[in-house]
Amino acid sequence: MSQTLRIGGAIGAGLRKALEDDPKVLLMGEDVGKLGGVFRVTDGLQKDFGEDRIFDTPLAESGIVGTAIGLAIRGYRPVCEIQFNGFVYPAFDQIVSQLAKMHYRSQGTVPLPVVVRIPCGGGIGAVEHHSESPEAYFAHTPGLKVVSVSNSQDAYWMIQQAIASDDPVIFFEPLRRYQEKGEVDVSMADAPPLHSARVERPGDDVTVVAWGSMMKVAHDSATAAAEDGRSLEVINLRTLSPLDMAPVFASVRRTGRLVVVHEAPSHVGIAAEISARVTQECFYSLESPVLRVTGYDTPYPAARLEEDYLPDLDRVLDAVDRTFTY
Amino acid sequence: MVNGDQNSTGPKKKAPAKRRKSASTPAADPDMVQLLTPEGRRVSHPDYDVSMTDDEYRALYRDMVIVRRLDTEGTALQRQGQLGIWASLQGQEAAQIGSGRALQQQDMVFPTYREHGVLWTKGIDPIMPFGLFRGVDLGGWDSRAFKFQMYTIVIGAQSLHATGYAMGITKDGKVGGDDGEAVIAYFGDGASSQGDVNESFVYASVYNAPVVFFCQNNQYAISEPVIRQARVPLFKRADGFGFPGVRVDGNDVLATYAVTKTAMDNARHGNGPSFIEAFTYRMGAHTTTDDPTRYRDSGEVEQWQAKDPIERMRTFLRDDEIADADWLESVDAEANDHALSLRERVISMPDPQPAAIFDNVYHEGSQLVDSERAEFSKYHASFEGSDHR
Numbered sequence: 001m002s003q004t005l006r007i008g009g010a011i012g013a014g015l016r017k018a019l020e021d022d023p024k025v026l027l028m029g030e031d032v033g034k035l036g037g038v039f040r041v042t043d044g045l046q047k048d049f050g051e052d053r054i055f056d057t058p059l060a061e062s063g064i065v066g067t068a069i070g071l072a073i074r075g076y077r078p079v080c081e082i083q084f085n086g087f088v089y090p091a092f093d094q095i096v097s098q099l100a101k102m103h104y105r106s107q108g109t110v111p112l113p114v115v116v117r118i119p120c121g122g123g124i125g126a127v128e129h130h131s132e133s134p135e136a137y138f139a140h141t142p143g144l145k146v147v148s149v150s151n152s153q154d155a156y157w158m159i160q161q162a163i164a165s166d167d168p169v170i171f172f173e174p175l176r177r178y179q180e181k182g183e184v185d186v187s188m189a190d191a192p193p194l195h196s197a198r199v200e201r202p203g204d205d206v207t208v209v210a211w212g213s214m215m216k217v218a219h220d221s222a223t224a225a226a227e228d229g230r231s232l233e234v235i236n237l238r239t240l241s242p243l244d245m246a247p248v249f250a251s252v253r254r255t256g257r258l259v260v261v262h263e264a265p266s267h268v269g270i271a272a273e274i275s276a277r278v279t280q281e282c283f284y285s286l287e288s289p290v291l292r293v294t295g296y297d298t299p300y301p302a303a304r305l306e307e308d309y310l311p312d313l314d315r316v317l318d319a320v321d322r323t324f325t326y
Numbered sequence: 327m328v329n330g331d332q333n334s335t336g337p338k339k340k341a342p343a344k345r346r347k348s349a350s351t352p353a354a355d356p357d358m359v360q361l362l363t364p365e366g367r368r369v370s371h372p373d374y375d376v377s378m379t380d381d382e383y384r385a386l387y388r389d390m391v392i393v394r395r396l397d398t399e400g401t402a403l404q405r406q407g408q409l410g411i412w413a414s415l416q417g418q419e420a421a422q423i424g425s426g427r428a429l430q431q432q433d434m435v436f437p438t439y440r441e442h443g444v445l446w447t448k449g450i451d452p453i454m455p456f457g458l459f460r461g462v463d464l465g466g467w468d469s470r471a472f473k474f475q476m477y478t479i480v481i482g483a484q485s486l487h488a489t490g491y492a493m494g495i496t497k498d499g500k501v502g503g504d505d506g507e508a509v510i511a512y513f514g515d516g517a518s519s520q521g522d523v524n525e526s527f528v529y530a531s532v533y534n535a536p537v538v539f540f541c542q543n544n545q546y547a548i549s550e551p552v553i554r555q556a557r558v559p560l561f562k563r564a565d566g567f568g569f570p571g572v573r574v575d576g577n578d579v580l581a582t583y584a585v586t587k588t589a590m591d592n593a594r595h596g597n598g599p600s601f602i603e604a605f606t607y608r609m610g611a612h613t614t615t616d617d618p619t620r621y622r623d624s625g626e627v628e629q630w631q632a633k634d635p636i637e638r639m640r641t642f643l644r645d646d647e648i649a650d651a652d653w654l655e656s657v658d659a660e661a662n663d664h665a666l667s668l669r670e671r672v673i674s675m676p677d678p679q680p681a682a683i684f685d686n687v688y689h690e691g692s693q694l695v696d697s698e699r700a701e702f703s704k705y706h707a708s709f710e711g712s713d714h715r
Contacts, residue, residue: 026497052497063486063525071492073469076497078490097480099486101464105476108686109432109468142687142695147612166689242694 004202007042008178010251011117012150013186014159015042015079022077025163027054027116029064029081038083039119039178061087065094065116069102077163079115085175086129088118092137097325099168100143111166113311115159120148121213121263123176123310125303131175132300133264135214139241139273146241147194150215152182154238155256161194172240172287197244206320207251207275211237214311218261219314230320241271247317248274249281253265256287259321261311266294268276288323298322346400357559358605361580366641374584378649386427386579387639388657390419393443394636395661397454398667400442400459404614408673409459410542416575417609420635421542421698424582425604426710429510430588432473436488436511439465439477440542444512446583448474448603452664456521456672463678485511488525492593493534501536506594509537512588513700516547518563519555527567527601539564539601540586543577544608564601574605577635607633644647680706 005013018025027042031055036043046054057064061082068078082088088095093245095116102112122131141148143165149155155173162169200215201222210218216237222232233251235241252258258278260271275290293311301309353360353369360550363369377596378386393415397437400412415422418440426447429435435444447453450472454659458465458477469475480485487697488511500507517523518541530537543560545552556563564571574585589600618627643649684699 007684056524058528059523060521060528062522063529064484066486066522067490067493067529069496070487070492071497072490073475073487074491074494074498076494084362090521093480093483094486098483102476103689104686105464105466106468106686107463107466108689109466110470110476111689145688242692255393 002188004181005059005152005156005184006179006181007108007149007155007174008039009151010182010184011156011159011173012041012043012045013184014156016048016158017186018047018079018163019045019053022163024026024075024077025053026071026076026078028057028058028068028078028132030057030083032081032205033054037081040177041117041173041178042081061089061091061092061143063222065091065099065114068114069094069098069112072114073110076201077113079116079117079163082116082118084126084130085118085120085132085134088116088134091116095144095168095170096141097140100141103167104143104308112168113163113166114168115162115165115171117159117171117173119290120172121173121175122300122306123213124173125306126212127303130299131233133168133295135172136264139270143237144168144241145169145195146170146172146173147239148212148237149176150212150236150238152180154236156184156186157188157191158194158238158274160188161191165194166263172212174215177213177216180216182232195242195244196240197238197247198232198236199247200235200236201217201232203231203255205231206257206259206323207233207235208250208316208320209235209237209248209261210275211240212263214263215260216315217311217313220313221320223319224313234322243277244275245274245277245281248278252282253285256285257320258286258288258290259293259316259319259323261293263315264311265297267297269294270311288326291323293319334707345715347509349427358575359581359585360575361584362578362638362642364638366638366645367582368642371581374581375587376580378580378583383643384653386423386583387636387643388424388660389427389443389446390579390636390639391657392661392664393423393446393452394419395658396667396668397442400456400663401578401614402458403672409456410461411413411480411586411613411615412459414608414610415440415442415560417607417635418542418544418604418629419443420579420639421576421582421604421606424579425540425586425602426511428583428586430590430594432505432507433590433594434475434488434507434509436475436484436491436509437477438481438484438512439479440510440514441477444541446472448472450474451669453671456668457675460672460675462675477691479677482513482517482523485517485523485526486529488537489530489535492530492537492599493533495536497534501594503594506596507536507697508590508593509535510540510590512542514538514541514547515543515545515552515555516550517541518560521652527564527569527599530599531568534596534598534676536596537588538589538593539599540604541602542604544576544606545610546612546618546622547617548612548616558683559603561603562599564654565651569599569600571601571603571607573603576604578693579634579635579639604616625630631664
């Protein structure tokens, strides 16, 4: 059975399903109740599941994650909403020192099935602290799992899989794509594992790896490149920790060229990790260095400049061209 | 003597033929709940009282003597290189034993890294935190099984976990009745400045969570005196968050017991959170790496020495003929036995296997960690036959 849902709506539908399936699932965050979240992802859920399970929190992000940890110790499966990407930092200690390490410290006796949902990336003309891509901070932290959704189907599947996970999951949502529509198969039967990358468009000349809101840019680039007679293979990474490198290795062994696209700054970003691993595993297949198309190593700029900051179709195609110059 | 009998009342003493009861006069400082003066005299308080059997009085004393002796052993083990570090509770025995013994079986504890005394009252093998201080593990145990969360090193972080856990109790419908559950969150005067602690006050208040915040104000956060944390008495902060705060003589085991019991019962009956400031003193260093002579003078330490929690209880037991010299001596001997047993077991704690580095990073496992574990093993195997470890 399939239906058309916006990405935000698909996450909401997945949350609804998880709430129905498991009475221990809770949603907590700022404005998630009556308002349904500033992006309306939790719209209608409090009305249907009650204030005990879907509850507005005080405006204190460390408190959101810290109390979620306590609720998880108690046996609940809390899903925290962080309202905007740049607002997650007050919760940083609770995420990287407490949430990520509790299972390890407890010698495996205290799993923390907590999901932290974070709208990720820019492109909506927002004021500062609303457009950041903090995924590398969390992917760098052992004990956390990190995923990034980019379309309605994945959103529906992956939010449920994240909630079902007994490990803490940082769940990135593509802020500027919330309104984009897609077909959603509401059965879980065909859902690939949560931590798997997917080849979304086969190609022969250059591999392009992206995730989250950059998937649209990657696909548009492949379409444009095809008009120029160049065949791009587009891989949706989907999972940032752990990485699923096998499809990337297989692809690069065929194409010999790799461009990695992300919104976050390049320095010590996830593209650097992918580049290192591809260099190690596919060294003799590479026809060119791995190239990165990313945000710049600056703070996220003022809204009127963000189009110049964010990777777009032209910058991706430029990088694709450059892989042929070595 | 390993871990059996924390809950016993120790060697039995015959009931004395006659007894001189302490006079019941009001305590000197109306802002601080006290039931036993530094001189060992019972005093009364309009809101709090305890009525204990002689066995119960003796049990509290015995607890304090044993945890102090175990703590001394911790310091000694560190000095001898058997522990990397030790965080001494000396001076805070009454705050920890009084509050710990006021808990019920179903209550959950969220400690800092200094609550060895509270751990003892939960009937937990005192060796449990020594793995952390010896460095053979990260201080891990199943907090749910023990109703005692792992020690938390980041100052105040556990107060939010305690509050979340308490919110869960409410969601489970386990408040409102004598068998209701409640949570106690321990932290210190330094932690009272932490954002997490203040956020936990906000959360506990707005959700009316069954949690008691038990602040041991031991006057110092390493070297910083409490005036560096607050310009008002700490217990008064509770007012602004909308729940009751009370200051108790933290060196008075009867008062800390009474105040904690009331607060926990309030919480378990659904009357929400409260804050207890146990006014006490850290007699030793912050940890074994610290040198308190750099920031406090011996006169101050001597003043607090005169308020020692164990001494005053001993005086009370003796003067009220609840315990005689033989019994008191037998407790010291028992405490020594506990300490010796602990010492032997700590020294023989095995080092973990190196590959344990890779265990339990994720509940559901990780290919990345597994591949690193395999590389690690392969690398070490390549030295087989040599003395490389």
